[in-house]
Amino acid sequence: MHFIDGKWQEGAHDTFVSINPATNETIWEGTHAGAQEVERALIAAQRAFPSWSATSIEERIGYLGRFEEILKEEKGALALIISQETGKCLWEAFIEVDGMIGKIATSIEAYQSRCESRAISVNNGILKTLFKPHGVVAILAPFNFPGHLPNGHLIPALLAGNCAVIKSSHHTPLTLRTIFQCWEKVGLPPGVINLLQGGGETGELIANHPKIDGLFFTGSYEVGAKLCKELPPHKILALEMGGNNPLVVSELDELEAASYLTILSAYITSGQRCSCARRLIVVKSKKNQEYLKILTQMIGSIQVGSYDTTPEPFMGPLISMEIVEKLLAAQAVLGASGGKSLVEMRPLQEKRPFLSPGLMDVTAVKHRADQELFGPFLQLIWAENFNDAIRLANQTEYGLSASLLSCDESQYAPFFNQVNAGVINFNAPTTGANAKAPFGGIKKSGNHRPSGYFASDYCSYPIASLQHKQIQLPERLAPGVDLLATT
Numbered sequence: 237m238h239f240i241d242g243k244w245q246e247g248a249h250d251t252f253v254s255i256n257p258a259t260n261e262t263i264w265e266g267t268h269a270g271a272q273e274v275e276r277a278l279i280a281a282q283r284a285f286p287s288w289s290a291t292s293i294e295e296r297i298g299y300l301g302r303f304e305e306i307l308k309e310e311k312g313a314l315a316l317i318i319s320q321e322t323g324k325c326l327w328e329a330f331i332e333v334d335g336m337i338g339k340i341a342t343s344i345e346a347y348q349s350r351c352e353s354r355a356i357s358v359n360n361g362i363l364k365t366l367f368k369p370h371g372v373v374a375i376l377a378p379f380n381f382p383g384h385l386p387n388g389h390l391i392p393a394l395l396a397g398n399c400a401v402i403k404s405s406h407h408t409p410l411t412l413r414t415i416f417q418c419w420e421k422v423g424l425p426p427g428v429i430n431l432l433q434g435g436g437e438t439g440e441l442i443a444n445h446p447k448i449d450g451l452f453f454t455g456s457y458e459v460g461a462k463l464c465k466e467l468p469p470h471k472i473l474a475l476e477m478g479g480n481n482p483l484v485v486s487e488l489d490e491l492e493a494a495s496y497l498t499i500l501s502a503y504i505t506s507g508q509r510c511s512c513a514r515r516l517i518v519v520k521s522k523k524n525q526e527y528l529k530i531l532t533q534m535i536g537s538i539q540v541g542s543y544d545t546t547p548e549p550f551m552g553p554l555i556s557m558e559i560v561e562k563l564l565a566a567q568a569v570l571g572a573s574g575g576k577s578l579v580e581m582r583p584l585q586e587k588r589p590f591l592s593p594g595l596m597d598v599t600a601v602k603h604r605a606d607q608e609l610f611g612p613f614l615q616l617i618w619a620e621n622f623n624d625a626i627r628l629a630n631q632t633e634y635g636l637s638a639s640l641l642s643c644d645e646s647q648y649a650p651f652f653n654q655v656n657a658g659v660i661n662f663n664a665p666t667t668g669a670n671a672k673a674p675f676g677g678i679k680k681s682g683n684h685r686p687s688g689y690f691a692s693d694y695c696s697y698p699i700a701s702l703q704h705k706q707i708q709l710p711e712r713l714a715p716g717v718d719l720l721a722t723t
Contacts, residue, residue, distance in 0.1 A: 241280035242426030257323040257553040258542035264410040268434035277430040278447040281372040281399040284427030289397035304340045306418045319543035323553035326543045335384045342671040343391045347692045361704040367696040369397035371449035378454045380508045382408035389452040396696040406435040457680045474685040474694045479636030482629035483513035486642040495531040500665040507612035511637040513666045554589040563611040574600035636677035637666040
């Protein structure tokens with residue numbers, strides 16, 4: 237069902253289902269939103285915008301505070317739905333809901349910091365800097381964080397005074413439906429937020445609609461590049477498009493800790509995070525050979541299972557068999573091109589998208605495709621020295637995240653200065669974005685509009701306003717102007 241103008245509505249178009257990837261069970265069934273549903277949702281948002289944008293910031297914060305309380309009440313139920321729909325382990329799903337809850341206070345702090353109204357005295361008047369919302373913004377949500385990522389756009393958008401139309405991923409419609417049921421309890425004015433379910437065609441209808449004033453997208457570079465061409469330049473566009481992220485290992489002393497950070501970088505969320513390490517670039521040394529042995533053993537010990545497995549696994553299934561087949565095909569191509577499997581990525585259940593984590597040495601592969609393999613597959617590349625490692629790290633057209641593991645602190649400065657990415661970490665995983673910092677990439681990973689703490693920047697625009705208390709002549713007139721004589 238779709239949530240339009242404050243009401244749940246059935247569509248009249250083709251149906252689709254959401255499948256629990258761990259069990260192959262259908263957990264949701266509904267219809268794709270078509271042109272009529274898209275039109276109704278955008279008209280409702282346009283109608284709601286004047287009054288919503290005119291509400292005080294205190295009133296908008298009050299609505300968000302109510303939503304925060306409801307999220308806390310529904311935390312367990314929502315985490316369970318996220319696990320069932322994405323395959324994500326339950327411990328990770330709880331972290332996702334915690335991120336949604338924490339986003340509210342952080343967004344308020346960020347808005348007050350980055351969109352602070354200012355006033356200075358100039359020429360017997362006041363020059364003010366103020367901020368206005370764009371109007372109606374569209375949010376196209378991904379499947380891997382079906383609650384947290386759209387929430388990360390929606391909260392700052394509402395806070396700034398925008399109205400929104402959100403489309404869930406076709407893989408995870410139940411999560412956003414559940415979240416909108418929470419919003420329904422908040423009691424927002426009708427039309428302020430609207431939910432449309434559907435696949436790519438629904439997304440295209442929204443993105444190409446003249447009534448949207450902005451679009452916030454998380455997904456592939458190919459779709460992001462298409463959006464750049466289709467949206468006119470006067471409409472705000474915020475893109476987060478993944479990466480081919482490098483994890484560089486240089487001088488090590490704590491081998492187990494380095495191995496564990498590598499696991500967190502490459503295999504958390506079954507490798508289905510845009511910030512996951514895809515390339516492990518290791519400087520040649522005896523110490524790093526020992527690190528690789530420990531890492532290989534640690535990868536082999538990773539537990540894979542469904543969200544309700546006891547004890548809890550580290551990895552769950554991938555989102556679909558289609559992704560599994562693509563990953564296995566990519567592994568096979570690399571193997572045929574000279575790659576050597578150190579830990580082979582293998583299917584674990586027939587007709588269910590469970591994969592064991594994989595590690596392949598691809599140093600000998602001459603032509604490595606610069607692509608984001610979205611799953612638990614890490615490619616090892618040996619570097620001759622630290623400078624060579626930086627060179628290899630930059631051999632990508634993407635630029636989302638990068639990390640350096642080294643006990644030599646002096647190496648971080650050249651790494652930071654030379655590596656091209658929007659997130660550059662030291663002795664920390666490539667994953668694990670913090671809402672109190674910006675999150676976004678450069679090159680094929682983004683369009684310089686990071687989310688996180690900086691999401692408020694693309695949810696409003698600054699206005700300059702010069703104000704005088706009364707109309708009066710200046711002390712000196714401009715040359716060539718005579719005042720008309722008065723009688």
